[in-house]
Structure formats: C-alpha cells, structure tokens
Amino acid sequence: MTQNAIIGGTGLTRLSYLRVTRREVVKTPYGEPSGPVVHGTIAGAEVAFLPRHGPGHAIPPHLVNYRANIWALRHVGVQNVIAVNAVGGIRPELAPGDLVFPDQIIDYTWSRGHTFFEHELARVVHIDFTHPYSRVLREVLCRAARDSELPAHEAGTYGATQGPRLETAAEIDRLERDGCDIVGMTGMPEAALARELSLNYAACAVVTNAAAGRGAEVITMTEIEANLKIGTRRVRILLEKAVPLL
Ligand code: HPA
Numbered sequence: 001m002t003q004n005a006i007i008g009g010t011g012l013t014r015l016s017y018l019r020v021t022r023r024e025v026v027k028t029p030y031g032e033p034s035g036p037v038v039h040g041t042i043a044g045a046e047v048a049f050l051p052r053h054g055p056g057h058a059i060p061p062h063l064v065n066y067r068a069n070i071w072a073l074r075h076v077g078v079q080n081v082i083a084v085n086a087v088g089g090i091r092p093e094l095a096p097g098d099l100v101f102p103d104q105i106i107d108y109t110w111s112r113g114h115t116f117f118e119h120e121l122a123r124v125v126h127i128d129f130t131h132p133y134s135r136v137l138r139e140v141l142c143r144a145a146r147d148s149e150l151p152a153h154e155a156g157t158y159g160a161t162q163g164p165r166l167e168t169a170a171e172i173d174r175l176e177r178d179g180c181d182i183v184g185m186t187g188m189p190e191a192a193l194a195r196e197l198s199l200n201y202a203a204c205a206v207v208t209n210a211a212a213g214r215g216a217e218v219i220t221m222t223e224i225e226a227n228l229k230i231g232t233r234r235v236r237i238l239l240e241k242a243v244p245l246l
Contacts, residue, residue, distance in 0.1 A: 001077035002039055004246045005048040006239065007069065009186060010086040011206070011228035013051040017236055018042055026072035030113065031065050033072040045244040048078055052186060061163040061185035067113045070193040080137055080246050081194055083203045084235055086228060087158070087184035088166070088211035088219070090176050096227035098151045099234055100182050100205040101141045102158040105132045106175075107188040109162045114189035116196045125196075132191045137202035137246075144241035150234050156181035158205065160188035169213025183211050204238060206231030 008015065023036040038049040050069055053059045073081060087100065094100065117125040138154075145152035159180030161167055167175070167183060175183055182205050194201035208224040208231065209215065216223065 002046045002048040003077065003079045004046065004243060005050065005073045005078040005081045006243075007081060007083040007190070008049060008051040009084045009206075010053065010057065010208075011225070011232045012084050012235065013053065013055055013057045015042070015049055017240065018047070018049055024076060026075055028068045028071045028075070030067040030071055033068040034059055034064060037072055037076050042243045043240040045246070047243050048073065048076060062109070062112065064186065065113070066190045066193055067116065070190065070197060070199070071116070074197045074199060079200060080134075081199050081201045082137065082141070082239070082242065083190060083201065085158075085184045085186050085203055085205045086208045086224070086231075087182040087205040088209050089182060089207040090159075090172060090211045090214060091181050092214070094153060094182065094207050095151070096207050096209060097230035097234065098153060098207045099145060099231070099238065100153045100156045100207065101138050101145075102182065102187075102203055102205060103131070103133055103138065103155040104157040105160060105187055105191055106157060106178055106180055107160050109160050109188050112189055114192065116193065127192070127195050129192060129195055132195065133202045134200035137200050140242050140245045141202055141204055141238065144238050144245060148237050148241050150238060156205075158187045158203065159183045161185055166219055167212045172211045172213050182207065204235060206235060
C-alpha cells in the first residue's frame with residue numbers, strides 16, 4: 001500500500017518522472033475527486049499522485065473538491081502528503097522560481113467544503129491546528145532542498161485566497177500586514193482536511209510571480225507559466241530527493 005502522496009498544483013498535472021504502475025478510481029461520500037489516484041514510483045520509492053486541478057487542469061481553485069481528494073488519498077492508505085502549490089511572493093526576497101515550505105497559514109477562503117465533521121456527529125469535533133503543517137515532513141523537504149542546493153525558504157505564512165481572480169494591491173497590503181509571506185488559492189481547506197483525517201501534510205509552494213502591487217504593473221499568465229516551468233524543474237529535483245526520505 002502506498003503511504004506517501006503528492007498533490008500536484010498548477011503546472012503539475014502530470015509527473016513525467018513518475019513511473020506509473022496503476023490508476024485507481026476512488027468513489028467517496030463527498031463526490032468525485034479531481035481524478036483517479038495515480039500510483040507509481042519516484043526514484044524507486046512508491047508514491048501516489050493526484051493532480052488537484054484534474055488531469056487536464058480544468059478545475060479552478062474554488063471548485064476543487066478538496067474533501068473528496070483528501071478522503072480518496074486516505075482511503076488508498078496514504079499517511080503522508082506533500083502538496084505542491086503555485087503562489088505569489090509578497091516579500092521582495094521571494095523571487096519567481098523560488099520554493100517555499102510554509103509553516104503557517106491564514107485562511108481567507110469562503111464557501112468551500114472545508115470539514116468532514118458536520119453531519120451525524122456523536123459530538124462536535126474541533127481539531128488542533130496550531131501548527132498546520134507536519135514538522136517532520138517539512139524537515140524532509142528542507143533537507144532535500146539543502147542537499148540539492150535549491151533556492152528554498154524554509155518557513156513562511158501562506159495566505160489562502162478564494163480566487164480564481166488574482167488579488168488587488170490593497171488586498172496584498174492587507175495580507176502583508178496580517179503577516180503573510182506568500183499568497184495562493186489552494187492551501188485551504190486542503191491542509192485542515194488532511195489534519196481532520198490525521199494525515200501528515202506539508203506544502204511546497206512555487207513562487208510564480210510577485211504578488212499584486214509588488215512587481216510588474218499587471219500579472220500575466222505568460223509570466224506565471226514561464227516561472228512555473230523553472231519552478232517545476234526544481235520541484236522534480238526536490239521530489240526525487242524527498243520521496244525516498246519519507
Ligand atoms: N495570488 C494568488 N494565487 C496565485 C498567485 C497570486 O499572485 N500566483 C500564483 N497563484
């Protein structure tokens with residue numbers, strides 16, 4: 001049984017370096033996951049892969065069925081999840097193409113299926129979420145990045161916005177005042193749902209652009225895609241080191 005999983009974000013709908021062994025369609029009480037769970041190996045280590053936005057990258061961040069995805073991974077026996085997310089950099093030292101392993105999150109999303117604990121409960125459940133990411137998994141990512149000499153930032157606060165539009169400059173000012181270092185649309189409720197099912201979860205954020213009002217006058221998809229290319233090459237190097245360490 002595969003204990004380790006990768007959730008692929010924008011730019012990571014297919015892992016060319018994943019040696020696929022089988023695809024598993026999982027039915028969940030929460031509806032359809034983004035696609036079949038793809039089982040395979042990376043650098044000889046077993047891993048399951050699920051592209052968050054679907055195999056064709058057609059599911060926008062606010063419509064991803066985060067509950068079904070996390071439930072499906074748990075159902076196939078996964079214990080450890082590394083999530084890959086494209087983000088905007090709020091602090092100037094976060095250059096496009098850099099990797100960030102956040103240690104905190106602030107959730108600005110709304111109206112997403114965000115908990116498994118709402119119906120037919122014997123009693124109300126409140127999970128502890130003080131430290132939203134697994135310390136052990138983050139350490140694995142940090143070690144892999146150091147060993148590979150990748151440009152990576154070992155901590156940061158991820159501001160999760162609703163999307164699919166990018167933010168206004170004033171919204172980014174507010175996020176910065178709140179203490180956010182990076183901004184993305186997919187960090188939540190995924191991290192909290194993983195905690196609800198007792199999965200170890202860590203994120204590898206790829207900076208694709210300076211956040212709104214922090215760089216170019218307008219943020220273009222061309223810019224995001226070009227930086228994503230650089231970032232996903234680094235994610236490959238990272239995962240080939242990190243997955244065998246899990
Ligand atoms: N904001 C939100 N999500 C993102 C960004 C951004 O600037 N870049 C990539 N994903």
